[in-house]
Amino acid sequence: MRQSKGRRTLAGCATTLIVLTAGPGAAPAAAGPASVAPLGDDFRWGVSASGFQSEGDAPDSNWTRYIAGGAVEPYRQSVDFLGNYAADIDRAAGLGAKVYRISIEWARVQPVPDSWDEPALRTYEQIVDRIIAAGMKPMLTLDHWVYPGWAADRGGWRNPAMVADWLRNAREVVHRFAGRDPLWVTINEPAAYVGTELRIGALTPAEAPLMTDRLAQAHNEIYDFIHLLQPTAQVTSNLGYVPAAETEVNQPFVDRIAAKLDFLGVDYYFGPTAQTALAGTDAGSPDMWELPEQTEGIYYALRHYARLFPGKPLYVVENGIPTEDGRPRPDGYTRADHLRDTVYWLQRARADGIDVRGYNYWSLTDNYEWGSYTPRFGLYTVDVDTDPTLTRHPTDAVETFATLARDGGVPADYHPTRPPVPCSLVDPPASCDDPVHAP
Numbered sequence: 001m002r003q004s005k006g007r008r009t010l011a012g013c014a015t016t017l018i019v020l021t022a023g024p025g026a027a028p029a030a031a032g033p034a035s036v037a038p039l040g041d042d043f044r045w046g047v048s049a050s051g052f053q054s055e056g057d058a059p060d061s062n063w064t065r066y067i068a069g070g071a072v073e074p075y076r077q078s079v080d081f082l083g084n085y086a087a088d089i090d091r092a093a094g095l096g097a098k099v100y101r102i103s104i105e106w107a108r109v110q111p112v113p114d115s116w117d118e119p120a121l122r123t124y125e126q127i128v129d130r131i132i133a134a135g136m137k138p139m140l141t142l143d144h145w146v147y148p149g150w151a152a153d154r155g156g157w158r159n160p161a162m163v164a165d166w167l168r169n170a171r172e173v174v175h176r177f178a179g180r181d182p183l184w185v186t187i188n189e190p191a192a193y194v195g196t197e198l199r200i201g202a203l204t205p206a207e208a209p210l211m212t213d214r215l216a217q218a219h220n221e222i223y224d225f226i227h228l229l230q231p232t233a234q235v236t237s238n239l240g241y242v243p244a245a246e247t248e249v250n251q252p253f254v255d256r257i258a259a260k261l262d263f264l265g266v267d268y269y270f271g272p273t274a275q276t277a278l279a280g281t282d283a284g285s286p287d288m289w290e291l292p293e294q295t296e297g298i299y300y301a302l303r304h305y306a307r308l309f310p311g312k313p314l315y316v317v318e319n320g321i322p323t324e325d326g327r328p329r330p331d332g333y334t335r336a337d338h339l340r341d342t343v344y345w346l347q348r349a350r351a352d353g354i355d356v357r358g359y360n361y362w363s364l365t366d367n368y369e370w371g372s373y374t375p376r377f378g379l380y381t382v383d384v385d386t387d388p389t390l391t392r393h394p395t396d397a398v399e400t401f402a403t404l405a406r407d408g409g410v411p412a413d414y415h416p417t418r419p420p421v422p423c424s425l426v427d428p429p430a431s432c433d434d435p436v437h438a439p
Contacts, residue, residue: 289375
């Protein structure tokens with residue numbers, strides 16, 4: 001899950017949003033197609049998670065140090081994925097998932113600069129082998145915003161040598177796992193990663209462009225190494241789509257890595273407002289469950305990158321909906337309805353020639369959302385605050401996900417529960433000038 005890139009960079013987006021709101025009116029009403037086709041047997045249904053947010057037993061890292069300062073909620077054991085991974089993997093397989101995304105945590109496998117933790121690497125091997133044995137393909141993320149405490153001591157991403165340190169570990173991980181033929185995510189939501197470092201005080205605004213450059217260098221170099229060991233590998237860096245500001249926020253990074261992407265990983269969560277333009281989609285912010293949902297926005301986000309990269313496959317690496325401690329949302333959207341509506345727009349995207357190959361739900365279980373357990377995103381909910389057993393309780397979306405995966409999507413005559421916004425600003429001006437319509 002992502003958070004904002006930083007107020008300084010996004011402040012101009014509010015002005016953009018206001019101007020666009022006053023711009024072209026909505027296109028004339030038109031009916032969408034009366035039916036949609038299923039996504040097909042080749043479509044990859046998956047679930048997505050990150051190591052730090054779910055594993056428990058967190059080693060020394062940039063994030064454990066920030067948490068220790070008392071600015072955010074204590075981490076405790078999160079949902080203890082390390083102690084429950086076999087059952088969680090079986091849950092995902094039981095839903096019909098074909099992909100299980102995790103991260104191989106740098107802070108855990110290289111706790112000191114000059115050596116790797118062999119038992120930690122073996123544990124990850126056991127997890128990946130369990131995913132494969134359950135009939136799913138592993139999707140492995142090399143960096144989900146967490147790095148070792150010793151790297152933080154050296155300055156983190158403000159340190160010019162960080163790229164070399166990062167690559168040394170990443171090559172070790174790739175060497176260990178390439179033979180298992182995973183899908184690869186190099187760096188999770190790089191623009192939001194920069195925002196996270198700004199948030200926790202590990203970076204200054206003036207240093208942000210340097211971090212973007214260094215992340216791009218890391219991606220490009222490890223891309224080549226992955227293909228050296230795994231020639232048919234599929235590699236991406238997933239982009240946290242920012243409605244109304246995508247080009248300003250993510251394009252600088254995309255331009256640096258465009259030649260080294262086998263598919264486009266896209267994450268999509270919220271619709272655009274002046275609030276989201278200023279604050280982004282901050283996973284640690286209060287009241288994120290009140291941010292607006294536009295499920296048709298996933299269509300616009302995919303179309304945006306399909307037009308930028310014609311012929312390149314796309315994959316929704318993360319998508320979901322937050323609630324406040326599992327309570328009903330203020331807008332009345334249920335997790336199941338939101339999932340069905342989202343998948344409807346994926347089917348529409350495919351019908352319109354957008355080559356979307358897969359969809360990962362964020363996330364299988366609730367987890368530590370970068371400072372808080374209050375936002376709940378899980379298909380299975382876990383009450384870390386009051387339940388020491390960390391029991392996984394199915395939400396209404398568990399059965400829905402299983403049905404969608406089995407049937408290849410929603411029924412042919414499905415109508416979304418929420419009509420599309422007449423002049424959406426998810427991808428201005430295209431999403432307003434060339435909108436999608438419901439049946």
